[in-house]
Amino acid sequence: MQPETTLSAVVQEQAVRASPSQERIPVAVAYGDGIGPEIMDAVMRVLDAAKAPLSYDTVEMGEKVYQRGFTSGITPETWATIRRNRVLLKAPITTPQGGGYKSLNVTLRKALNLYANVRPAKSYAPFVPARHPDMNVVIIRENEEDLYAGIEHQQTSEVVQVLKLVTRPGCERIIRYAFEYARAYGRHKVTCMTKDNIMKLTDGLFHRVFNEVATEYPDIQAEHQIIDIGAARLADTPERFDVIVTLNLYGDILSDIAAQIAGSVGLAGSANIGSQAAMFEAVHGSAPDIAGKGIANPSGLLVAATQMLVHVGAPDTAELIKNAWLRTIEDGIHTADVYDPKTSRVRATTQEFAEAVIARLGEEPRHLPPVRYRAGGVNVTPSPVARSEKQLVGVDVFLEWNGANRSSNLLGQMLEEAAPEPWLLKMITNRGVKVYPDGLPETFCTDHWRCRFMPVEGGAVNFDQVLALLAALHGAGMDVIKTEHLYTFDGRPGYSLGQGE
Template sequence: MSLITTESGKKVYLTPEGRKLITVIPGDGIGPECVEATLKVLEAAKAPLEYEVREAGAAVFRRGLESGVPPETIESVRKTRVVLKGPLETPVGYGEKSANVTLRKLFETYANVRPVREFPNVPTPYSGRGIDLVVVRENVEDLYAAIEHMQTPGVAQTLKLISRKGAEKIIRFAFELARSEGRKKVHCATKSNIMKLTEGTMKRVFEEVAREYPDLEAHHIIVDNAAHQLVKRPEQFEVIVTTNLNGDILSDLTSGLIGGLGFAPSANIGHEVAIFEAVHGSAPKYAGKNVINPTAVLLSAVMMLRYLEEFATADLIENAVLYTLEEGKVLTGDVVGYDRGAKTTEYAEAIVANLGQRPRTAKVRDYRPIRLPPSSPDPVAVRPKSRRVVGVDVFVESELHPEPLGHLLEELVQGLPFRLKMVSNRGTQVYPPTGGLVDLVDHYRCRFLYGKEGEPSDREVLDLVGRVASRLRWMHLEKLQEFDGEPGFTKAQGEN
């Protein structure tokens, strides 16, 4: 067996017979039924694949492995580089992390690709509108870095991390995906009007990278307007690239436009590993009843075949799925009602019987290999021409009201080269008073600006913190930096 790299940059493990080796994880709940139906179709279509079956999820959690992913599964994925996976349960009360997220993060599958399209005989309020779009979701950073702290007993914090490297990778991927699928437009959805540094990084990088793709239309859209427009006129979109949380929400919204999660496949693609899975969960109440719709897992396998550059087999299966739906003789319970819907196995058998058929109205796109953007495993540093620390924010826990707290802080820093600029509570300036009416919690941000030439030494910063700590409980310190003369921090609401 040998690991090869295709011209488009993908890693593929070949058997001596020339078949492509993949890892199959059946999953939990309805997962094994969906995966079994999918494998049956793949084998009937003579997909040149060989499988290593491995486990992850609930059964592994119950054995006491907190990640939910055993070493033998990790080793298989490291070898094959390609995974077809059923949904995994994240049990409540045991297990530390989602096994799904663990797999995505362990192998840096930074691009979550979620296509949706209108299906024949799957009625929705949008039938006949020609919906056919892809949400490309950054899959590693943002709030899903899950770096959280209780800063006071009643105030929690999570860090929203957006890097230039991460933004550039996902944005380039979205443009390359658009080209590979013959699409013409890419929208970038952000909340950069409010989060000007984090979501703003995504917007700025999108606008820079877009210049390298003059053959594609590039549009920025505020994410709440994107949600509004997706409900109002979804057919205007072709590719939407966005941050992790935004993408999680928007992609579930888009699946609702075309018939639900039973028709929503996805891929998690990195430079080394790709994981293909349905968007839906394990749905334990339907497990073992042979009534679930396996289309999402099956179309995830179609995405996998295209990733492996087995385009003819992918088209053969997708055409059979569309023909089966168009024919309307065998439809699952989520479409026609579980009291009269086809069994999972019956639906898979109908697709097998229809291999070689082509639908009359629904069309399969022409696909080309997607070219993965280059990436270095080395840490990437952005080097400004100039940088300077101009002050510090010290976060404190206090039951004082803003005015006595502000006076206390001013007394504490007398004689130090810092002045108190303002105090905020949940992002709104409360000292000096602005005239606003703010509901307070015991979590304050205290902004001190440096009053001398140059920038403060670490010793001076620590002296400041020591003075504050002599009377107040502090929990967090943030340097205020300028890069190339521009502030690398935002103002509080009401701060001038």
Template sequence: MSEKRKITVAHGDGIGPEIMKATLTILEAAGAAIEPEVIEIGEQVYHRGVSSGIEPSSWDSLRSTQVFLKAPITTPQGGGFKSLNVTTRKTLGLYANVRPCRSYSPFVATRHDTIDMVIVRENEEDLYAGIEHQQTEEVVQCLKLVSRPGCEKIVRYAFEYAEAYNRKKVTCFTKDNIMKLTDGLFHRVFDEIGEEYPDIEKEHMIIDIGSAILADKPETLDVVVTLNLYGDIISDIAAQIAGSVGLGGSANIGESCAMFEAIHGSAPTIAGKDVANPSGLINAAIMMLVHIGQPEVATHINNAWLYTLESGVHTADIYRIGSSKSLVGTQAFAEEIVKNLGKTPKRLQPAEYHAVQGKKLHYSTPPDPNRQKDLVGVDVFIDWNESNRNPKVIGDGLAAISGDDFTLRVITNRGVKVYPDGLPETFCTDHWRCRFVAEEGKTVSHQQIIGLLNRLDENNFDFIKTEQLYNINGQRAYSLAQGQ
């Protein structure tokens, strides 16, 4: 037997301990060369006053083993508790969330019999940075952060995955018709990196129509790569239309560490009843085995699981009168899989895993040392709730104190131009973006911006945020207002 690989294991909350027990039983019976190192995470840790849900000492195990098999946890409502999943992904740099999604018709009910796609979701950035502020009585904001290195790593991972597993097409989902800078960057990077893979078909879809295609014609999709929020949503949709969210496992891959988990939650209402389907965590463990270099064991377990589905031995979530043969609980389902080790499905496509080493994973383009960055203005956000919120009143007042360095170019309210020449029908809140720009062809300094802010303060304008406006390499690096 090969030397055992240490892995970190967390039994989690709710149904977590039950499905982890079932999964570890199967791994042991199949001869997986692993040595679990157990840590405690989740609800009990939260209640000890640890807002992240994980003790500092547990990070030592994760950084040592670099492999985490995690059962679902329960995050207490309210009280400032942070999502452990998000914390783990970002702390360990797990930039790629990989969710295979297949239909198992006719053994698991589905509206689409031929789904076989993989969703590759960016895992660290986007709105999941969780940077939010309340700026006025009426308006809150959430920052959407997208970086070129983040885009490059996830897009390259998707193409490397497609190449390694003989996938034919990679589809990119964005909303860059609206978010031209953030989602636009993701789309541009997809096009650039796609040129390195001439044998793989490439396509791009706006997320709305892409989601519609996913729900209506999922068989036309192969590998889908997208940003964090969109990926979170569509991966659950894909799992559900394939048959059940309860069957799905996921991998969270970083440059050194990886985490494997079921995609469903802790389901506390059925905890302790021995009715939960352990398949999601089993499939996550199969992905883990491939990752740590034990593809033969992964193949062994996956085929036994498929054979069990074919045999009609089902847990309650997928059991159907007239087609299923036996209704079993969590542990009995695991025991059936153990009994079927060595068997191969007859109608479902058998699994066959092999060792994979991506050629270009984790690579991103170094920064351009010759980049030209010119400061050409500033957006000043103001909390103003006077004079019946008449844009002309605030606009004329600001224009009068702009000074010689700036021109008040436009004021927007919730992104829509309201000054000058706004429409009276536009509803205005107490949150105003006021764009001050330098004379065409000129730049401004930070000191000039500070001078502008001093004048605003002297005239009792409550500025709540600023955003500098730059031209980068001669190109405008900020969005225009709606209506500008």
């Protein structure tokens, strides 16, 4: 059986910044919304009983802050406290319904450069029923890039776009973190998941960097899987996985799959780690429908607090709490969300569950493996990026055009007549599919056309020639809505072919 894992310190010297004696480590604490205050109160009682070497600065964020007119859900004073302490323990928050409100989690992750989301998903069978009793997976998700950059535009009456941004430094940082995490905690395999059979440049970059970094870790097995079959295998046979590293959107989906099939989302904690700050929270939401009833499960936030303790250099306290929590689970003391007459002995309230954990501090589980956390950090030092020789070799011109029954042949003829030297119309695509030359009449077309121009003789072109092309197209009555320059990097094309090209 694999060892229990949690998050270690990324930059421990930046987190442990209390007094000169370092007896108390300052932590910002947000009590959140919905069930947040109840479960945070329970967690704080456990931390105090375990004599956690922490000091707390309570900060306000979430629903009440939104309602006071802060569309990000966070005040300047809270920002200052989090940046000073560099560690945040956050209960779930509620984002008000309606437009104009920004996701607080996304804001925190991006503003604080919390590039790594780390979610262990472990089964606690037979004490908590689970379909996969041997499951013990860690999902490491890139947290800042990909489609979650949130850059979207409406370009025509019919077409909107979103930009998927993937950087080499971002890829290397999260991939190297995954391998360092595996090495630090006795994990044996890292699985990369992408969709690079379709997105050959963006996901292809992630896969390529994974292969490069993997050669530096010969002690760790490395494999790659396409995300669709990988997600299916995770849901069906999660015991085949150890550490999974992937891009932002895929990681978001995989994390929820893993938490759900492990037994309960209510037991899962989450860590968001950067080089300068870290945030720890439960996976689940604020559950306003059960707020104030005293029945919420504090386990997810408590597990996140143990991750935080290891991160700030207090692994002994994390072990003390987590082992007491495991013993409580073993003893059948369960909150309503995981209560099962076949495996549970006591249906505990939120505070009763906390009291049960406190009563077992100093004890270890008898059946589940006790946790053993290692001090020390998961240190990531990205390699310098080599600069490539970049050459402009063409341009994709995007048009809104709705003429003549959307005849691609007619559009192609018009563009060929309008294009000045040295430009040659290489192809036209619609929704990525080549429709000119030699398009098929069955292909459905919208009012959004990508028109690829390359110089007649090949080779390089200059920016003035691009401007001359755009001026000529505009003069011919074309509605240019966007351009993308086509470059080669060290002679390799930095652009994709059209489907069917």
